[in-house]
Amino acid sequence: MSDERDFDRIARAWLELGTNEAPDRAVSAVLQAVETTPQVRPLSTRLPWRYEPVSRMPIAAALVVALVIVVGGLYFMRSDGSTNVGGATPSASALASAPASPALSPASSASAALPESIVVTPVAVIAVPDAVSIASDGQAAWVLSSSGGLVRIDPGTNEADPPVALDGTAYLYTGVSADATHVWATRISPGLVYRLDPTTSKVTATIETDEAKGVLAALDAVWVAKDGGTVARIDPGTNEVVETITVGSTSSAPFRLESGFESVWVGVIGDGTVVRIDPSSNTTQATIEMPPSTKPCILLTAADAVWNIGCDRSTSVDRIDPSTDEIVGSVDLGGFGYSAALIDGAPWVSVEGPGGGGSGGTIVRIDSTTNQVDRVLSPGVDFSGYGEGMVVAAGSVWVVDITNNQVLRLPLSAFES
Amino acid sequence: VRDLVERARRGDRDAFTSLVHATSDRMYALASRILRDGDLAEDALQGALITAWRQLPTLRDPDRFEAWVRRLLVHACYAEARRRRTWAANVRVLPVDGPAGPDELLSVVDRDQLDRVFRRLPVEQRAVFVLHHYLGLPLTEIAETLGIPHGTARSRLHYATRTLRAAIEADAATVAHEGRMA
Numbered sequence: 001m002s003d004e005r006d007f008d009r010i011a012r013a014w015l016e017l018g019t020n021e022a023p024d025r026a027v028s029a030v031l032q033a034v035e036t037t038p039q040v041r042p043l044s045t046r047l048p049w050r051y052e053p054v055s056r057m058p059i060a061a062a063l064v065v066a067l068v069i070v071v072g073g074l075y076f077m078r079s080d081g082s083t084n085v086g087g088a089t090p091s092a093s094a095l096a097s098a099p100a101s102p103a104l105s106p107a108s109s110a111s112a113a114l115p116e117s118i119v120v121t122p123v124a125v126i127a128v129p130d131a132v133s134i135a136s137d138g139q140a141a142w143v144l145s146s147s148g149g150l151v152r153i154d155p156g157t158n159e160a161d162p163p164v165a166l167d168g169t170a171y172l173y174t175g176v177s178a179d180a181t182h183v184w185a186t187r188i189s190p191g192l193v194y195r196l197d198p199t200t201s202k203v204t205a206t207i208e209t210d211e212a213k214g215v216l217a218a219l220d221a222v223w224v225a226k227d228g229g230t231v232a233r234i235d236p237g238t239n240e241v242v243e244t245i246t247v248g249s250t251s252s253a254p255f256r257l258e259s260g261f262e263s264v265w266v267g268v269i270g271d272g273t274v275v276r277i278d279p280s281s282n283t284t285q286a287t288i289e290m291p292p293s294t295k296p297c298i299l300l301t302a303a304d305a306v307w308n309i310g311c312d313r314s315t316s317v318d319r320i321d322p323s324t325d326e327i328v329g330s331v332d333l334g335g336f337g338y339s340a341a342l343i344d345g346a347p348w349v350s351v352e353g354p355g356g357g358g359s360g361g362t363i364v365r366i367d368s369t370t371n372q373v374d375r376v377l378s379p380g381v382d383f384s385g386y387g388e389g390m391v392v393a394a395g396s397v398w399v400v401d402i403t404n405n406q407v408l409r410l411p412l413s414a415f416e417s
Numbered sequence: 418v419r420d421l422v423e424r425a426r427r428g429d430r431d432a433f434t435s436l437v438h439a440t441s442d443r444m445y446a447l448a449s450r451i452l453r454d455g456d457l458a459e460d461a462l463q464g465a466l467i468t469a470w471r472q473l474p475t476l477r478d479p480d481r482f483e484a485w486v487r488r489l490l491v492h493a494c495y496a497e498a499r500r501r502r503t504w505a506a507n508v509r510v511l512p513v514d515g516p517a518g519p520d521e522l523l524s525v526v527d528r529d530q531l532d533r534v535f536r537r538l539p540v541e542q543r544a545v546f547v548l549h550h551y552l553g554l555p556l557t558e559i560a561e562t563l564g565i566p567h568g569t570a571r572s573r574l575h576y577a578t579r580t581l582r583a584a585i586e587a588d589a590a591t592v593a594h595e596g597r598m599a
Contacts, residue, residue, distance in 0.1 A: 030467060033467050
């Protein structure tokens with residue numbers, strides 16, 4: 001290329017290509033959403049009465065009435081037992097002993113109005129730029145940044161340590177997994193798996209694994225989902241790929257992995273399947289077709305089920321019975337579901353707030369006896385609900401908020417029955 | 418426009434509808450160039466406009482509406498680009514919609530190469546590149562629009578330009594080499 005001006009002309013010509021009209025369906029969807037979406041009012045316009053002279057008697061009367069309503073409401077909720085305040089939800093032991101999906105026919109869908117949300121004040125809000133996912137080594141939380149850093153959060157101080165730089169190829173980092181002795185992270189292109197020592201925060205090995213995405217350290221191996229439709233098994237003793245298992249087509253983009261029921265489970269987004277791998281033979285045990293409404297993505301294993309959380313704009317989660325490898329239920333989340341964790345024996349999922357604007361996100365609990373959301377927590381700060389990781393560590397729940405570049409540390413007690 | 422913005426700020430949905438019709442094409446064109454994906458651009462457009470409606474009462478200067486909504490759109494593009502990671506590594510080339518460009522300037526090879534390399538740039542660099550080369554905004558205005566320091570905008574543009582230039586030059590060298598071999 002001869003000079004800068006040539007490049008500018010080529011760039012402009014290239015950018016001129018493409019569509020210039022917004023699709024009607026997009027505009028219609030916006031206008032439809034606006035009909036039911038309230039505006040955020042600044043405090044000064046929301047409470048104009050503050051600036052007007054008001055006599056004290058009406059204020060006192062209003063306060064008395066409000067107090068009566070609050071006290072009465074609390075009494076009603078406790079006696080009625082229909083909300084989650086006061087421990088009316090089933091205990092963890094009850095959940096564990098409940099039969100799998102009682103009275104639910106295959107693929108039945110449970111949809112009901114969600115309970116009122118309970119506001120939970122975070123223990124800490126830790127800024128982590130480009131935070132994507134999170135894992136715990138049993139002590140600290142490790143946050144993967146999509147721009148190429150692995151950040152350890154010290155639970156004693158709630159401070160993020162300086163990031164361990166992986167390479168710096170932005171937005172190509174996708175997976176993190178940890179146990180007491182190692183932290184594993186992946187980069188998709190060029191594909192690498194990084195192995196770190198959590199006690200020193202040093203990279204101790206890199207393993208070439210093209211198109212590496214999700215990673216899972218479990219069942220005496222490290223499992224890596226590869227974008228081209230396979231899962232690689234790495235021997236942590238030699239840091240070598242010892243098996244490559246085909247789980248889908250070359251464009252199937254398998255993503256997150258999970259272990260449970262003596263198997264490895266992987267969500268294969270492009271093929272719309274959840275694939276179960278037998279680690280003893282390194283072969284696929286089952287390929288389970290998911291409904292089109294839920295793209296298989298993040299998975300979660302519980303005592304009696306495997307849950308498929310769509311994470312690509314799906315508003316429901318699917319329940320798989322591991323004894324039959326069939327879908328036996330579906331739960332309406334009331335919004336797009338993302339991060340998931342098993343907390344106090346129950347599945348919890350983060351749900352994106354309306355409009356994806358960075359606030360209004362919630363974390364909901366699924367009652368596995370009814371296949372319905374039975375508890376909704378609302379962090380008392382801006383929380384998008386959009387993320388790819390939630391873990392329990394150091395007596396807290398840690399959840400990634402991608403939109404707001406932060407990790408919330410929430411009290412574990414808020415999640416307990 | 419100022420009148421429409423004022424009315425929409427007070428909750429007038431009809432006024433906001435007019436604003437949507439007036440701006441959505443430009444916003445979509447911008448999003449589709451940053452994201453190079455029609456579906457993602459649609460999602461970014463919807464997210465940005467719904468956020469604009471919700472937060473419009475907080476906009477202090479109605480005359481800044483266009484720049485403000487552009488900023489919301491770019492941030493929505495960031496979010497959509499990150500979502501895309503779920504699917505793939507931003508390395509697959511998709512066909513470009515729309516009319517063909519001026520061929521004398523842009524060969525098919527150039528176009529494919531630019532597409533391929535552009536998708537692998539961080540979305541922040543892509544946004545600055547598109548705002549500069551497509552909308553023709555100067556760096557000071559880009560920095561103000563995105564709420565970033567001028568130096569950051571400049572370095573993002575620099576890195577994006579350097580990467581794309583290198584891609585085209587490498588391509589040109591390959592073509593020349595193949596020409597000599599033939």
